[in-house]
Amino acid sequence: MTLHQAYRWLLACYPRAYRRQYEDELLGVLLDDAAPGQRRPTARDVSALLGGAVRAHVRQVGTRFSIDAWRDAAQVLGLIAALLLFVRAARVPVLHLAMVADSYPAGIGEEFALWPGCLVAALWLVVAVSAAFGWGRAAAAIAVGGAAYEVVRVAEVYGQYSTVRNLWPAVLAAMVPLALALRAPRPVPAVLARWRLGTLAAATVVSVGAPSIAMLTGADDSTSPIYGTWIFTVGVGRVEAILLIVGYLLFALAVLSTPTALRLRLLALVVPVGVTLLLTRVGLGTTGTYLERSTHDGVLDALTWAQWSTLVLVPALLFAVAVAILHRRERPGPEQPA
The missing domain is CATH 1.10.8 (Helicase, Ruva Protein; domain 3)
Known part of the structure; x- marks a missing residue:
């Protein structure tokens, strides 16, 4: 050469x-x-x-992500992610309140244990409402606390279990302040039509209330629980599972009905979360697989550098690939002006 x-x-x-x-x-x-x-x-x-x-x-x-379409997508992602994290944090406290309303006795210790979940749920709800009103910078500042909590919770779980199954909420939570911190040319209500905001609100209510509705109506068949990865919970009855799926479909409808430029960017932005979920829940995160931690004299060993590299580099690489594919797809042809 x-x-x-x-x-x-x-x-x-x-x-x-x-x-x-x-x-x-x-x-x-x-x-x-x-x-x-x-x-x-x-x-x-x-x-x-x-x-x-x-x-x-x-x-x-940096130049690509500075264009208005990416900034709009980041604001919408921040709103939807905050709502999803609110759903995840609020479901158990809301169920507890429904049980108390149904004359179910609750101990002081049980009520005390629910306080962290209530506070985190309230935090994510404030973030979502702030983002919905277009207060992105304030929402980003508040979201930092929620992201820190999710990271701490992952660290606690990391010390107890042999697999890394619940890493995806921390990845999603870390993206929220970053997304909302970008100054968008339009507030979220201007980017999303009112009916989409209503759809997101309905999806949130249905998803949060699913276990409470199933419990209060007494319609669930508790003798035949459903175990499913894709409903993000296990051992639920059929009615609760159906309501959760309806809630998730409403979230999907709000995203997939957006204009093409916004929709493709939203899908690209969630690639790191989706890949992390696949790695930790569906494929590599199950017992006996690559991400399982070995034990030494009954004590869990730390993940190896190769395992951490997989968790960090694979989502980042596939996100870069998704952005590159989107950029190539939208690149003007030779007959079009650049």
Whole structure:
């Protein structure tokens, strides 16, 4: 391989648009600066070129995510994610209140244990309402507390169980303040039609109230519980499972009915959460699989670097792939103006 070819290979690491504009100029400068008889790039040149390629890609990604469509999608994602986290946190406290209303005796210890869930549910509800009114920055600041709680809870569970099954809520919670912190050109109510906001509200009410409705109506058959990964709970009766599925379908309807540009960006933004869920719940997270932690004298060992790399790099890589596919799909053709 000649020096010219080696520099071409290194410059191929830069984004295509960057190469189109600067490649010939950079190549000329590099060859002019090369020593007589030099056959390969110096370590300094390799380091400088690869570092420049990384910076160019980061700038390009920043430019892509700065457009209005991505900012709108981030605000909508923050709202929907906050509602989903509220549903997850509020379901048990609401069921407890329904049981108390139905004259079910509750002990002081049980009531005390429910307080963290009540506070977290209230926090996510405040985040969702703030986002719905277009107060994105305030919602982002509040969401930091909820994200910190989810991370702490994952750390507690990590010390108790051999698999990492409940990592996805922490990933989703961490995305909320980041998404809502972006200043969008329009508030969420302007991005989503009123009927979509109503659909999200209905989905939230149905999902949160599913166990309470099933319990109060007495319609569930408790002798034949349903165990399912996709309803995110186990051992529920048929009525509760149906109500949960209805709630999830309403959430899906609100997302899938959005305009194409917004919908595709929303789906791309949730790729890290979906991939984390697949890794920890459906595939690698089950007993006897790759993400299971080994034990030593009855004590759980930490996840290995390979396991952590899988949990971190695979969602990030597939998110980058999703964004690249979306960008390529929306790139103007040769007959269209850029």
